[in-house]
Structure formats: structure tokens, C-alpha cells
Amino acid sequence: MKTALFLSFGVVAAGLVAGPAHAATIDVSTAAQLKSALTSAKAGDTIKLADGTYTGNFKTTVSGSSSSPITLTGSAKAILTAGGGYGLHLNGASYWQVKGITVTGGQKGIMIDSATRVVIDGVTVHGLDMEGVHFRKSSTYGTIRNSKIYDTGNDGRGMGEGVYVGSAGGTSDKSDNVQILDNTIGPDVGGEAIDLKEGTTGGRVAGNSFDGRGLTGANYDDSWIDVKGNNYVIENNTGKNTTNNGFETHTQQSGWGCGTVFRNNRSDLTGATGSGRYAFNITNYNASSCKVTIDRSNTVTGGNGLANPGIPIG
Structure with a gap:
């Protein structure tokens, strides 16, 4: 019995040390x-790109695991160049890390x-007809x-958001708990730097730098977020x-556009012309049913004030 127990423990210990055998x-x-690598990768694998240009549309449908994500990594000189469509499509492919x-x-x-x-993490995305990075079809806990x-948005239709979360036109896309952290978005982004759609909940946007030079104004693209x-x-x-x-x-669907905390x-609104230019334009505030919190720690330079009239600052 002691020998069997020892052998069993030894197998488990070896597995912990070695990680996934594949x-x-x-x-x-x-x-x-x-x-080929995107198609055949398995949990725990690392796909390492040499510097160079990779022409085409690249897609994977395989997933890693919570303990063994799949990693796609390279330097900024490893360039995926598409002639149309999606540059990199993670379609049902969970637990991936895309770096550099x-x-x-x-x-x-x-x-x-x-x-x-x-x-x-640490990618560069540019030179696109439409948006840069899109979490869609109930993609949850993305970062x-x-x-x-x-x-972005070089087709001129005002669809060049930097980061797009969810889908327009309904609330079925539950791309919840997405984190957008410490990125530089802009200039020449044809839509908002970040668009957070109705149906999505609970994300965090922190530490980012936005340059709105290049906003088209099409489809109401006239703010950073x-x-x-x-x-x-x-x-x-x-x-x-x-x-x-x-x-x-904004409230595009009843009950949505609520509960956000800004702090x-x-x-810097320098250069925004005309009246009614605010750091925070809250179009749907209701203290009981659709509260939005604007903390006093927020600051504004230029424009007409921190928030549009009637919005409490606290």
C-alpha cells in the first residue's frame, strides 16, 4: 500500500512540475x-513569430484553458497584414494571450x-478600414x-472605433467584464476611442490616453468614450x-447607459468649438432609475464645464 501511494504521488508531482505534456x-x-499553428495549437502552447510581414487573414477556433492559455507572441516588427477582412480572428477561441x-x-x-x-497585451493596431479591436458575441472577461x-476608420463611414465592446441594435451581446487598461488610442481614429455598447456590463476602462484628432463626427462619433x-x-x-x-x-435601449462611475x-477640451462642450455629457441621468456618478476628482481644461447642466458632481 505504501508503494502504491508513493507511486501515485510521484505521478501527480511529476505532472505538476512538467505541466501539460503537449x-x-x-x-x-x-x-x-x-x-497551421493557429489551427493546431493546444493548451499551453506558445506560437512565436519571427520579425517579418505575414500577409493574409489569420483565424483560430481552438481554445486554451484557464491554467494553460495559448500564447501568440512576437515583436512589433512581426506584422500581420490583411488585404481586407479581419487581421486576426479569435472565433470561439478562449484563453488566448496575444502579445507584442x-x-x-x-x-x-x-x-x-x-x-x-x-x-x-502590448500590440500595435493601425491602418484599418473600420475598428481596431472588437470584443463581440458575448466575449467575457477579455482584456x-x-x-x-x-x-482606423479609413473607409470614412465613422466606424473606426479604437476598441469596440458588444454590438449595436439590441442587448443580446453580453460581452461583460472587459478591461481596457493603459492603452494609447489615437490620433486618426475615425470613431470613438472606446465604444461600450448596450447589453454589456461591468467593464473597467483605466489608465488610457486618448487623442481625438481625426474624429469624423459621422454616426455621432464626437467623444473619446x-x-x-x-x-x-x-x-x-x-x-x-x-x-x-x-x-x-446614451440610452440606446431602455434601462441601459446607466450605473457608470467616472473618477x-x-x-483637455481645448479646440472644441461652440457651446455645450463638456468633459462629461450625460444624456440619460435619473437619480432613481439611471444614475451616473461623476466624482469631483475629474478635471477639465477648456470647454464649457465638467458636466452638462443638471448632472450632480460628487
Whole structure:
């Protein structure tokens, strides 16, 4: 009995030390190799991109696990270049970490669909017809951090958001608890730097820097952040250059656009012309049914004030 117990413990211990038996580092230097690696990767694997240009549309549908995510990594000189469509599409592919690479040239940069716990870290996304990074189809607990997004919305339709969370036109897309942290978004982003759609809940937007030079004004793209979801925390962000306001909330669907807390954000509205330019334009405030909190720690330079009339500051 003692021998059996010892052998059993030894097997478990060896597994803990070694990790997944199949985990591997996959070195990639061509587009064909990258497509193959994205298709065949298993939990714990690392796909390592050499510097160079990878032309095409790159997609995966395989998932890692909570203890063994799949990692796609390279330097900013490892460049995914699409001629249209999505540069990188994580379609139902949960537990991925995408680090360091550049994505450019497509309709959209990085698309996350129906996936959980995807981390986008230190990437560069630019030169796109539409939005830069999109969490969609109830992609939950995603994170984008330490990244640069600029030069989006080049088709001129006002659909060039830097980071887009959820979907317009209903509340079925529950892309909840997405974190947008310490990114630089802009200039020349054709839509809002960040658009948080109705149906999404509980995300955090913190430590980002926004440059709104290049806002088109199409489809009401006239602020750095537009919050249409519920119960977001938006804090410690800095913005400059806007055509209208800094931060906005809207009710596109009944009961949505509520519960957001804004604190310690710094808005420079210098250059925003005309009347009614505010750091915070809250269009749907109701103290009992749709409260929005604007903390006194927020500051504004230029414009017509911290918030539109009737909105409490506390």
C-alpha cells in the first residue's frame, strides 16, 4: 500500500512540475506556418513569430484553458497584414494571450468572438478600414492593455472605433467584464476611442490616453468614450482633441447607459468649438432609475464645464 501511494504521488508531482505534456513552443516565420499553428495549437502552447510581414487573414477556433492559455507572441516588427477582412480572428477561441505583434491593413484588426479570458497585451493596431479591436458575441472577461491603436476608420463611414465592446441594435451581446487598461488610442481614429455598447456590463476602462484628432463626427462619433452599457468604472484616463465632448453616455435601449462611475479622468477640451462642450455629457441621468456618478476628482481644461447642466458632481 505504501508503494502504491508513493507511486501515485510521484505521478501527480511529476505532472505538476512538467505541466501539460503537449505544451510546445512553435517557431513561425511564414504566413503558411502561422495559419497551421493557429489551427493546431493546444493548451499551453506558445506560437512565436519571427520579425517579418505575414500577409493574409489569420483565424483560430481552438481554445486554451484557464491554467494553460495559448500564447501568440512576437515583436512589433512581426506584422500581420490583411488585404481586407479581419487581421486576426479569435472565433470561439478562449484563453488566448496575444502579445507584442502588429496588426494592420484589413477591415478590422483583432476580432474576438464568443470567447472568454482573451488577453491582448502590448500590440500595435493601425491602418484599418473600420475598428481596431472588437470584443463581440458575448466575449467575457477579455482584456486589452499596454497597446497602441491609431489610424482606423479609413473607409470614412465613422466606424473606426479604437476598441469596440458588444454590438449595436439590441442587448443580446453580453460581452461583460472587459478591461481596457493603459492603452494609447489615437490620433486618426475615425470613431470613438472606446465604444461600450448596450447589453454589456461591468467593464473597467483605466489608465488610457486618448487623442481625438481625426474624429469624423459621422454616426455621432464626437467623444473619446461613449458608454451605452451598464455599471462600468472609467478612471484615470487622459484625453485631448475632441470635436464635441470628452465622455458621453446614451440610452440606446431602455434601462441601459446607466450605473457608470467616472473618477480621476483628465479632459483637455481645448479646440472644441461652440457651446455645450463638456468633459462629461450625460444624456440619460435619473437619480432613481439611471444614475451616473461623476466624482469631483475629474478635471477639465477648456470647454464649457465638467458636466452638462443638471448632472450632480460628487
